Amino acid sequence: MTGKQMKIVLQMVSGYGGEFKTWRLPEAKADAYTDMDFYVEMAQLAEKGKLHALFMADTPALVNDLTNETPMHSMDPLIAMTSVARATKHIGLVGTFSTTFNESYNLARHLKTLDVISHGRVGWNAVTTSTPATAANFGTHLKSSRERYGRAHEMIEAVQGLWGSWGEAAYLHEKEAGQFADMSKIKPIHYKGNYIQTAGPLPIPPSEQGQPPIFQAGPSSEGIRLAGRFASGVYANPFTIEEARDYRNALRESAVAHGRSADDIKVFTGFMFTIADSKEKALARRRAVLEFDKEELDQRLSYLAAMVGLNFQGIDPYQPLPKNWLKLAQPNPYDPRSPRALEVLKEGYSPVDTLAHGVINYHPVVIGTAGDVANFLQEWFEAGATDGFSIVPDLAHDGVSAFVEQVVPILQERGIFHEEYEGATLRENLGVPYQYGIRNED
Ligand SMILES: Cc1cc2nc3c(=O)[nH]c(=O)nc-3n(C[C@H](O)[C@H](O)[C@H](O)COP(=O)(O)O)c2cc1C
Incomplete structure (x- = not known):
């Protein structure tokens, strides 16, 4: 292997792309929103290009006018990820699930089950969610940032506690001995926080990666603290290299302040593109x-x-x-x-x-050839602005194949993107340490 290599995840959005009007282009499949075969096709293509993971954002609410725009998120990320998991072998599946609008037991159960059935390829983007429409869907109003982050810390602790409640060696399924599981290794956690209470245990054994790594998105000082404590990946949306570098350094310092290594956090910068011959x-x-x-x-x-x-x-x-x-x-x-x-x-x-040129898009944008896109990615990566990218084509239908077939080979040729998956699990491919249960911070 050569020097340092970037990590790349593909944002799936709602089946189209980061531009909510590209569904009307001739290349688009107008009903991709509801077509899981299409999601699977895109995931398989991304896997062919050795992309590290699919990344699904999510807000459980209708947040834009659908009169002539596509939705901003998939129908349900968990179900989309499950559909994709059964039809792929290597690519990671990172889903966004709110720490505010979920219960710890449900979430721990859903994500660990999916991690087991995908053989260790799941990641959890743990976000606090600040959309009032989501709060209304859960019969409440938006709490202060302090409270949301307070709950986020507890939610991750409780979920990781539940994940670890089934001991690593407890799953025996030995017919001869007639012993299915070693109950002495399956223990309740009796988690009692200010926001979250859950007893456990969660009757699910570890996956090949133990449990899903945590991702985080939200750049406030509270967000940086949460990431420093728990996150293996951070989804970021800076606009300049300088801004990105400062943010990445703050995240790395936060990891160290929480007794981890700076390299345990990988930053994924959001980036949009339109690729054509000229x-x-x-x-x-x-x-x-x-x-x-x-x-x-x-x-x-x-x-x-x-x-x-x-x-x-x-x-x-x-x-x-x-x-x-x-x-x-x-x-x-x-x-x-x-x-x-x-x-x-x-x-x-x-x-x-x-x-x-996309100058008022939500992320930096490159409009141009595959070479222009590769140059942009290389410049940001080599400037220490990011560990990788969360790429968003303007339209998935031809954007994913353009990236995989044209940009990936250039990056590989330059030695800054891997040619093969490093391992079998998301943790191995991201290069983040194994973890099972709650990490001991002492
Ligand atoms: C790049 C990025 C992506 C985000 N994606 C989501 C998302 O998919 N779903 C969600 O509910 N909130 C999402 N959020 C919002 C965060 O959950 C958080 O509520 C918000 O950023 C406020 O937190 P902060 O004060 O730390 O910025 C995202 C935030 C950022 C910066």
Whole structure:
């Protein structure tokens, strides 16, 4: 093996991509939301490209208007992951499950069962959830961040406690001796926290990786503390290399402060892409998506104008801005995406083409060839900004194959992405230590 290599997970979103209007493109399968065969096909393709895991975000609520956009999440991540688990062999399956809107026993049971049936390929993205619509679905209102994080610590402790409650050597299933399990090794945990109480034991033996590794997403100091204590992976959404590096360093310091090694936490930076044979073709596709909704395009143009301190009223948004205008433009200090937006305008792209570059997307975006995408990933990785990426195609239907068939070989050729899975389990492939039950922090 060569030097350090990046880890890559694929975000499945709702069956389409990170752009919620790409479902109307000719390449898209319009009913992918409900088609588990399609999820399986994408997962198998990602596995062919040796991607480390599928990553499923989730908010148990309707959070966007579906009149002409696709949903932001799958119908149910647990069931999607289960469908995929039975049709794949190597790829990890990381699902997002809220620490606020779940009970510890249910969650521990679901995730450990899936970990056992997938032979140790599951990960849990433990998030606190801050969507009021989700709280309403659970008959409550959103609690303070302090309370949500207080519960998150307890939830992870309780779930890991339940996972460890069935001793590692307790599963005998010996016909001759007539002994199915060694009950002396299966013990209740009697967990009593301020938010969570559960007795246990959970009658499920360990998987090949012991138990699922924890992931975390949420960049506040409380989030960084939670990650430092428990997380093997963090899903991050910084916009610049500098911001990413600071965040990664803070996470690594937090791991050390909690008696772990800095390398025990792998940061996965969210990143979106559109791949075509040329940058012009990739931009044309993104323009077509923007033009599906003229009203929204106008809103985005106004937003872009505000980001660079200009007013676009009366201009032709398909033409580059006059040079004397650009001299007056200033990036908005309150939106970290603004400097990049101004840079693209100054390169001579029109406001519409600047939007087509994804400058106001939720993640950094690369619009271009497979080589452009590989260069971006390499630059961030080698700058120490991240350990890997959570990649989001604008549309899964052709984006996953473009990444696997065109970008992965370039990364492998450069020695910065593995050619084979390192082991059989998610922990082995991520290079994070084995753990069973609660870690002793003393
Ligand atoms: C990159 C990222 C992804 C997230 N994904 C989810 C998600 O899928 N489901 C969810 O309920 N919350 C998600 N969250 C929200 C977190 O759960 C958390 O509630 C929010 O970030 C507030 O916590 P903080 O104060 O630590 O940022 C995500 C947050 C970030 C930063």
